[in-house]
Amino acid sequence: MPWYQGLGQFLCFVAQRLCAVGASVIVAMGNRAHWRHAAAPNRVWVGIGLTGLLVAVCYGFALRLPLFFDDLPIMTWVGRHNWWQILASSESAYYRPLTFIVYKLGQMLAPGPRQVALHTVNLLLHWVNGILVMFLMLLWDQSARCAITAAVLFVVYPFVFLAVPWVTALGHPMVTFLTLVAVCCGIRAERDGGIRWWVPSLLATALAPFAHESGPVCGAIVGGSVIIYKAVRPGRRAVAFIAAGLLLSVLAVVLRSCLPGIGGMRLTGLKDWVQNTTFFVHGLVYPLGPLIGEIVERWGWQDLTLVQMSAAVVLVVGVFLAVRGREWRWVTAGLWWWLCGALPSIVALPFSYLYISPRLLMLASVGIVTVWALLVDGVASLFQDVRLGRAVGLFLAGSIVLSNGVFLGRQRGLFIALNDVYQDLLLAAAPREHEPLAIVNLPTALASQRKTYAMILENVIFIPWYSNVSEFIEVNIGYRDAEAAIFTPVRAETEDVFGAAGEGLNWEGIRSFATIHRTVWLARYDAGRYRLDEVGSVLTATQQPVNDALVDFGGGARIEAAAALRSDDGRWRIVLDWWAAGPVDGEIFVHVRDRNDMLVGQIDGPALGGMVPIWMWERGDRIRDIRYIGDLEGDQPFRVQVGIYNESGRLPAWMSGIRCPDDAASVVVLEQ
Numbered sequence: 001m002p003w004y005q006g007l008g009q010f011l012c013f014v015a016q017r018l019c020a021v022g023a024s025v026i027v028a029m030g031n032r033a034h035w036r037h038a039a040a041p042n043r044v045w046v047g048i049g050l051t052g053l054l055v056a057v058c059y060g061f062a063l064r065l066p067l068f069f070d071d072l073p074i075m076t077w078v079g080r081h082n083w084w085q086i087l088a089s090s091e092s093a094y095y096r097p098l099t100f101i102v103y104k105l106g107q108m109l110a111p112g113p114r115q116v117a118l119h120t121v122n123l124l125l126h127w128v129n130g131i132l133v134m135f136l137m138l139l140w141d142q143s144a145r146c147a148i149t150a151a152v153l154f155v156v157y158p159f160v161f162l163a164v165p166w167v168t169a170l171g172h173p174m175v176t177f178l179t180l181v182a183v184c185c186g187i188r189a190e191r192d193g194g195i196r197w198w199v200p201s202l203l204a205t206a207l208a209p210f211a212h213e214s215g216p217v218c219g220a221i222v223g224g225s226v227i228i229y230k231a232v233r234p235g236r237r238a239v240a241f242i243a244a245g246l247l248l249s250v251l252a253v254v255l256r257s258c259l260p261g262i263g264g265m266r267l268t269g270l271k272d273w274v275q276n277t278t279f280f281v282h283g284l285v286y287p288l289g290p291l292i293g294e295i296v297e298r299w300g301w302q303d304l305t306l307v308q309m310s311a312a313v314v315l316v317v318g319v320f321l322a323v324r325g326r327e328w329r330w331v332t333a334g335l336w337w338w339l340c341g342a343l344p345s346i347v348a349l350p351f352s353y354l355y356i357s358p359r360l361l362m363l364a365s366v367g368i369v370t371v372w373a374l375l376v377d378g379v380a381s382l383f384q385d386v387r388l389g390r391a392v393g394l395f396l397a398g399s400i401v402l403s404n405g406v407f408l409g410r411q412r413g414l415f416i417a418l419n420d421v422y423q424d425l426l427l428a429a430a431p432r433e434h435e436p437l438a439i440v441n442l443p444t445a446l447a448s449q450r451k452t453y454a455m456i457l458e459n460v461i462f463i464p465w466y467s468n469v470s471e472f473i474e475v476n477i478g479y480r481d482a483e484a485a486i487f488t489p490v491r492a493e494t495e496d497v498f499g500a501a502g503e504g505l506n507w508e509g510i511r512s513f514a515t516i517h518r519t520v521w522l523a524r525y526d527a528g529r530y531r532l533d534e535v536g537s538v539l540t541a542t543q544q545p546v547n548d549a550l551v552d553f554g555g556g557a558r559i560e561a562a563a564a565l566r567s568d569d570g571r572w573r574i575v576l577d578w579w580a581a582g583p584v585d586g587e588i589f590v591h592v593r594d595r596n597d598m599l600v601g602q603i604d605g606p607a608l609g610g611m612v613p614i615w616m617w618e619r620g621d622r623i624r625d626i627r628y629i630g631d632l633e634g635d636q637p638f639r640v641q642v643g644i645y646n647e648s649g650r651l652p653a654w655m656s657g658i659r660c661p662d663d664a665a666s667v668v669v670l671e672q
C-alpha cells in the first residue's frame with residue numbers, strides 16, 4: 001500500500017472518531033433555545049473557523065517535525081510491546097494506555113507518514129478542545145462573543161507550547177478533551193433533566209485517568225461544575241451521578257496502583273507546595289506574565305511575590321465584576337476547574353520539574369481562559385455605551401491574544417531552528433553507505449535567553465539526556481548506526497543557549513572518533529540557521545598512495561583527487577582526498593580566486609571542519625576533507641587553490657613534477 005493511502009486511512013479514522021464525538025455535542029447543543037442570543041449559531045461557526053485558523057497558524061509547523069524528546073523512549077517502548085502489554089504494564093511508571101494505543105495505531109504507518117499523522121492528531125484534538133470550551137461557555141448562558149473569546153484564548157494559551165507540537169504529550173490534550181466532554185454532558189444532563197447525557201459523562205470520567213496522571217480529578221471537576229451550575233442546590237439524581245463519577249475516579253486510581261511498576265501516588269511536591277502553588281497562580285494570571293517577567297529581569301524583584309500580588313489584584317477585580325454582573329457562579333466554576341487541574345501536579349511533582357514542564361497547565365487552562373473571558377466581558381459591560389464597551393472588550397482580548405501570539409512565534413522559531421538540523425540528520429542517515437555516522441556538536445536543545453514569563457523556562461528539547469542519536473534515527477526512519485560527540489573548538493555560540501549531544505572529546509579523541517565511523521557530520525550555526533554538513537572521513541593504515549597524485553607537498557602530504565559540486569542549498573561542496581606520509585608541521589589553506597587572480601573566498605583550517613589538523617595525521621591516513629563555500633563574486637571561472645604553510649612560510653607544492661606558483665596548487669575549477 002502506498003504511504004499516502006496509509007496516511008489517508010489513518011487520518012480518516014481519527015477524523016471519524018473526533019467528528020462522531022464533536023457532531024453529537026454540536027447537534028445536542030445546537031438548539032437555539034439553550035443560547036442567549038438568536039444570532040449565536042452563526043457566530044459559533046465563526047468561532048469554529050477562527051480557532052481552527054489559529055491552531056494552523058500557531059502550530060501548523062508541527063507537521064514538519066520529527067518524533068523527538070520523550071517520543072524516543074516512549075515510541076520505542078510502544079513498538080516493542082503488543083496491545084495487551086500496553087494495557088497491562090507501564091513505561092517508566094507512565095501508565096497511559098489510551099494515548100499509547102494512539103501511538104500503536106500510528107506505528108502501523110511507515111516512518112514519514114507516521115510523524116505527520118501523529119502530529120495531526122495533536123493539532124486536531126487541540127482544535128476540538130477549543131470548540132468544546134466555546135460550547136461550555138454557551139452552556140453557562142454566556143454570549144457567543146464571550147464564548148468565542150474563551151475558545152480563542154484557549155487555543156493560544158502560551159504554556160502549552162510543547163504539549164501540542166510534541167507527539168507523546170498527547171495525554172495532556174486528551175485528558176482535557178475527556179474532561180470537557182464529561183463536564184459538558186453533565187451540565188446538559190442537568191439542564192434537560194434526563195439521564196442519557198450522564199452516560200457519556202461517566203464514560204469520559206472513567207477513561208480520563210487512563211489518558212494522563214491528572215485524569216483522576218475529572219470526577220471532581222464534573223461534580224463541582226454541576227453543583228455550581230445548579231447554584232449549590234443539586235437534585236438527588238445529580239448527587240448520585242456525581243458520586244458515581246467520583247467513585248469511578250477512585251477505582252481508576254486503585255487499578256493503576258495495582259499494576260506493576262506504577263505504585264501509589266507520590267506526594268513529592270508537598271515540600272515545594274508554596275512554589276508549586278505560585279507556579280499555577282502564575283498560569284492563572286498569565287496575561288500579566290510579560291509585565292512580571294520584565295520587572296523580574298530588569299529590577300530583580302522576587303517573582304513569587306509579584307505573582308502572588310498580581311493574583312490578589314486579579315481576584316479583587318474578578319470578585320467585583322462577578323458580583324456586579326451576577327456572574328459569580330461562572331467565575332467560581334472557572335477557578336474550581338483551575339484548582340482541580342493544578343492539584344495533581346502541585347502535590348506530586350517537585351518545583352524543578354514544573355519549571356521546565358509548563359504543559360502541565362493544559363488541563364487547568366480551561367478554567368483559566370474561562371475566567372479571563374468572563375473578566376473581559378465584565379469590563380466591557382461597565383460601559384453604558386454598548387459599542388464602546390465592545391471595543392474595549394475587543395481591545396483587551398486582542399491584547400492578550402497578540403501577546404500570546406508573539407510568545408508562541410518565538411517558540412516556533414526555536415522549533416524550526418532545531419528542526420532544520422534534525423531534518424538534515426535524517427537525510428544524512430537515510431543512505432546505508434553513510435553508516436556508521438559520526439555526528440559532532442549536534443544540538444539537543446535551544447532556549448531563549450530572555451524569558452517572557454518569570455517562572456517558565458522557554459526551551460525546546462529534541463534529544464534528551466537519557467536518549468541518543470541512534471534512537472532518534474531509529475524512531476523516525478528505522479535503525480541506523482550513529483554516535484554523537486562534542487568538540488568545543490569548532491562549536492559556534494549563537495543567540496540561543498546551545499546544548500550538544502554526546503561525550504566531550506579532545507583533539508586526539510575526535511580523530512579516533514572519526515576513524516571508527518564511515519562518515520563524519522558537523523553541526524554548525526551559519527547564516528542564521530543550523531546546518532549539518534558532511535565534513536569527510538578518516539581511513540587509517542591504508543595502502544601506499546596512488547602513483548599519479550594530483551598534488552605532492554613537502555612533508556609527505558598528497559592530494560590524490562579533488563572535486564567540486566553544487567549543494568542543494570546553493571553552496572559549493574569542495575572535496576579533497578588526501579594521503580598522509582605522517583604528521584606535517586603546518587596548516588592548510590584553501591583559497592578561491594577569480595579569472596583576474598583576485599582572492600574572492602577562503603576556507604582555511606584543519607580538515608573535517610576544523611577537527612583533524614594536519615599535524616595529527618599519521619602515516620597511511622587517507623583523509624576525505626569536505627569544505628563548503630557560498631556564492632562567489634567576481635569574474636568566472638574560479639580556481640580553488642590549496643596549500644600548506646607554517647611559521648617558516650609555505651611548503652613546496654608540485655603538480656605533475658612542476659612546482660606550483662606561490663606553492664598554491666590549483667586543484668579544481670568552479671563555474672557558476
